[in-house]
Amino acid sequence: MACAVDEPLKAAIDAGILAGDEQDHRLSLALIVAEAWGEALIAKGERDAREAAKERQASARKVAKALDLLALDLSDEADALAALLEATETTDADTDEMVAERRRQATLFAETARAARRIATEREIVPKGGNRTDHLVRGYFTAFSAWWKDSVRPTNADAIKARDLIAEALAFDLGLIADGYPVGAFARYGFKKI
Structure with a gap:
């Protein structure tokens, strides 16, 4: 199945920027995507x-x-x-029992209220939260950057342009960016944020 990433990936291989064959790189990019999705789901789970x-x-x-x-x-x-x-100076077993029962209930509710306040103030139950960044995009660029460092031969301007084209084409295939997004802007922004 042809994807938007195929053309820039093939161009980078043909230009000698990437070593290896296209299928190996496609497999590596699939792993990057899986890693980014996994990290994003973990981050979202922690935030939720x-x-x-x-x-x-x-x-x-x-x-x-x-x-x-x-x-x-x-x-x-x-x-x-x-x-x-006490005011009537009477004793009534039923009323005495009612007083004792009300005091037991009051004590029980007071203890339960203390337990609820402990829950409300415990810091351990609140997981550490991160910022509200798009964790999928951040994870994608982090994983892509690591793959790129392992796969690229030269690190010149052509290599950076090829990296940006491949990153954007793959992001487009994944639905991370919409049609009409300025070419290069998504990659420049994403790589700058990691």
Whole structure:
């Protein structure tokens, strides 16, 4: 199957810039693409995990606040019932049990609120996040650059032009750049960023 990368790749081989045959280089470029996709997926996964952890922490803060209010209400209710029994100087086993149950519930909710606050403040659960760069493009240029250094013979202006043409043609085949993008601009930008 013919790809946009075939012509500049063949031209670089014919000019003596790249050693080896076209099929070997196509295979190497396929490995570059696989490596770039893998690294991009890992970076995206880490970024998504960070966002999910932040959302969990925000939810934990909200839950802790609600549980604190519930614990306070239950504690106030238990105090009010106890005060009522004391003011009337009566003892009622059912009411005493109700006071004790409200205090147990308040304690349980307060402990759960503390656990939720711990979740909300733990740094270990928030994975280290990177910048919002396009990790696929960055990984592509990093892997391509390493391949180029291993494969190129001379490092003159013709070699740089061939590198840029091959990198852009392959990126076009992958859908990383759209039709009409200025020739050379994508490669210059990409290689400058790594």
